[in-house]
Amino acid sequence: MKTSSRAFLLSHSRQLGLLGLAALLAACSSTPLPPWPSAPGAPASTTPTTAAPPKARPGVVVAPPLGTPARPPAAAPSPLPTTPEGVTITPVGAAQPSAANLPFGAAVAARFPDPTVRYHTPGLAEGRSSYTSNAELAQWLRDLQTPPGAAGTHLALQEIGQAQSGTPLLGLIATRAPGADPASLQASGRPTVLLIGQQHGDEPAGSEALLAMARELAPGGLLEPLLEQINVILVPRANPDGAEASQRNTTNGVDLNRDHLLLTTPEAQALAQLVRNYRPLAVLDAHEYTVGGRFLQKFHALPRYDALLQYATTPNVPEFITKAAREWYYQPMADALHGQGLSSDWYYTTSTDLQDMRLSMGGIRPDTGRNVNGLKNTVSMLVETRGIGIGRAHLQRRVHTQVTALASALRSTAERAKSLEQVRSFVARDVSAQACRGQVVIDAAPTRSERELLMIDPQTGADRSLRLPWDSALQLQATKSRPRPCGYWLSADAGSAVQRLRLLGLQVLQVAENGSVLAETFTATTTESAAREDVRGQVEGSDAIVRVEVAPHRAAIDVPAGSYYVPLGQPWANLAVAALEPDTQSSYFANHLLPSLTDSARIMAPPALVFEED
Numbered sequence: 001m002k003t004s005s006r007a008f009l010l011s012h013s014r015q016l017g018l019l020g021l022a023a024l025l026a027a028c029s030s031t032p033l034p035p036w037p038s039a040p041g042a043p044a045s046t047t048p049t050t051a052a053p054p055k056a057r058p059g060v061v062v063a064p065p066l067g068t069p070a071r072p073p074a075a076a077p078s079p080l081p082t083t084p085e086g087v088t089i090t091p092v093g094a095a096q097p098s099a100a101n102l103p104f105g106a107a108v109a110a111r112f113p114d115p116t117v118r119y120h121t122p123g124l125a126e127g128r129s130s131y132t133s134n135a136e137l138a139q140w141l142r143d144l145q146t147p148p149g150a151a152g153t154h155l156a157l158q159e160i161g162q163a164q165s166g167t168p169l170l171g172l173i174a175t176r177a178p179g180a181d182p183a184s185l186q187a188s189g190r191p192t193v194l195l196i197g198q199q200h201g202d203e204p205a206g207s208e209a210l211l212a213m214a215r216e217l218a219p220g221g222l223l224e225p226l227l228e229q230i231n232v233i234l235v236p237r238a239n240p241d242g243a244e245a246s247q248r249n250t251t252n253g254v255d256l257n258r259d260h261l262l263l264t265t266p267e268a269q270a271l272a273q274l275v276r277n278y279r280p281l282a283v284l285d286a287h288e289y290t291v292g293g294r295f296l297q298k299f300h301a302l303p304r305y306d307a308l309l310q311y312a313t314t315p316n317v318p319e320f321i322t323k324a325a326r327e328w329y330y331q332p333m334a335d336a337l338h339g340q341g342l343s344s345d346w347y348y349t350t351s352t353d354l355q356d357m358r359l360s361m362g363g364i365r366p367d368t369g370r371n372v373n374g375l376k377n378t379v380s381m382l383v384e385t386r387g388i389g390i391g392r393a394h395l396q397r398r399v400h401t402q403v404t405a406l407a408s409a410l411r412s413t414a415e416r417a418k419s420l421e422q423v424r425s426f427v428a429r430d431v432s433a434q435a436c437r438g439q440v441v442i443d444a445a446p447t448r449s450e451r452e453l454l455m456i457d458p459q460t461g462a463d464r465s466l467r468l469p470w471d472s473a474l475q476l477q478a479t480k481s482r483p484r485p486c487g488y489w490l491s492a493d494a495g496s497a498v499q500r501l502r503l504l505g506l507q508v509l510q511v512a513e514n515g516s517v518l519a520e521t522f523t524a525t526t527t528e529s530a531a532r533e534d535v536r537g538q539v540e541g542s543d544a545i546v547r548v549e550v551a552p553h554r555a556a557i558d559v560p561a562g563s564y565y566v567p568l569g570q571p572w573a574n575l576a577v578a579a580l581e582p583d584t585q586s587s588y589f590a591n592h593l594l595p596s597l598t599d600s601a602r603i604m605a606p607p608a609l610v611f612e613e614d
């Protein structure tokens with residue numbers, strides 16, 4: 001494609017809309033984009049900030065997640081559901097915390113009856129007061145392994161890394177490919193979906209749900225037929241140390257789900273390596289959200305939704321990735337939940353500052369798994385169930401919610417495997433082709449608005465509608481942009497940054513001979529030490545950051561042999577932008593991975609340099 005036509009397309013893409021862009025691109029690119037089928041009943045573009053949770057569409061058959069008869073609860077549900085044939089229901093109580101420990105009473109509890117399907121994992125066994133232990137989890141996964149060389153469905157257990165305690169981080173690969181290594185999965189021609197549970201140790205439902213799903217992906221399982229179209233990798237417990245200690249963070253106090261760009265923890269490094277090697281097309285991240293706590297203190301009301309859902313919302317995520325996430329994953333997921341009598345809304349949270357009444361749709365910085373995987377051009381989604389602070393209350397329902405949502409994502413990928421591969425291939429070429437051109441967003445802010453939100457009255461259990469300030473992450477406002485460089489130069493002292501960038505899956509070249517390039521160097525205009533913050537408040541376990549304002553200065557610079565070059569002509573280039581523009585709180589400079597501002601520069605023209613063999 002010629003530069004001029006491409007520039008034309010880019011400059012007109014906003015006016016034409018994505019459908020028009022898709023049609024135009026299909027006409028002039030070698031791998032045409034698929035026609036974008038709009039979901040019936042779902043407009044291509046809606047105003048999400050006030051969107052109610054989607055309703056199931058009439059005529060849409062919503063398959064039950066694990067083959068059990070779908071029985072939405074009756075209008076006035078009893079906490080004890082009627083028992084379908086063959087399903088054992090244990091009365092709640094034995095393994096539940098006493099009502100006194102819950103931030104709500106019977107009227108609220110009655111709104112969340114157990115589902116009509118019951119899940120069986122070690123941690124969900126009758127009479128248990130603890131969740132599946134790390135040893136039980138490992139045994140469960142070992143028992144599911146298939147013998148090597150067996151034909152058909154193949155389940156392989158891999159140690160993808162180790163937690164800080166030395167506890168293995170386990171991944172289970174379910175595939176019909178003959179081997180479970182990245183090349184075998186790639187050769188299968190089937191896209192891979194990665195499911196991650198329990199990055200936060202005190203959010204157990206995702207982990208228990210993934211154990212249940214692992215069993216259904218095994219030969220004869222209810223999800224196994226999906227392996228005809230997709231490969232699935234499950235990491236049921238990304239933070240085993242946190243799980244063992246019933247704490248959110250890893251052993252050294254770091255919030256694992258803010259560490260996916262910096263990769264300071266072995267847990268985050270293991271997940272990054274897995275994504276780099278297997279290149280999943282979709283990544284699903286299972287969490288739980290706080291039910292009482294600061295919500296009750298601030299709003300005197302309780303969150304009401306079974307699931308809160310969100311895709312990647314950070315600057316520079318390709319528009320087609322966002323569109324695929326919204327139309328092909330978010331919408332069907334909400335429908336699937338609704339079909340099971342489960343409610344959902346957009347993900348939101350609120351800060352720990354009790355005076356701050358704003359709700360925020362979650363972080364927009366490139367540090368969470370959700371956002372970093374979006375910059376890796378994957379459909380990256382967060383699924384949160386209402387679980388923190390309520391012990392084992394409603395645990396079967398929380399697990400059912402996770403299974404329903406995650407199974408929906410597997411189906412979405414299976415049904416659209418070919419289209420998704422085409423989108424990914426287009427986006428890879430498109431991101432690469434943007435090097436040296438146009439603008440790149442360095443920092444952005446959510447759109448401040450208000451919305452009507454349904455919550456639950458803690459005494460009566462009735463719905464309460466609150467109108468609250470709402471920071472929408474779906475519409476980002478760029479607060480700082482710069483011309484997109486051709487790449488970044490890094491000094492020979494930037495070894496530890498280079499190692500992290502390579503773990504993220506970026507190509508980093510080493511300069512073989514002294515040379516000279518046209519660059520923008522950074523000079524600090526202000527420097528201060530600051531706390532690293534997310535929408536909740538200070539990020540736990542993070543050191544103070546160096547907050548700088550910089551003035552880029554254009555000049556030819558000498559580039560010595562042994563220094564590095566990160567070209568932006570690569571599919572995951574936007575990760576390099578996130579890491580290497582120094583004046584953001586997520587950057588490698590701000591977080592001390594680059595010793596000084598003179599260790600990096602923006603390269604503004606294609607460099608004529610000689611590189612070492614890659």
Ligand SMILES: [Zn+2]
Nearest residue numbers: 200203287288
């Ligand atoms: Zn979480």
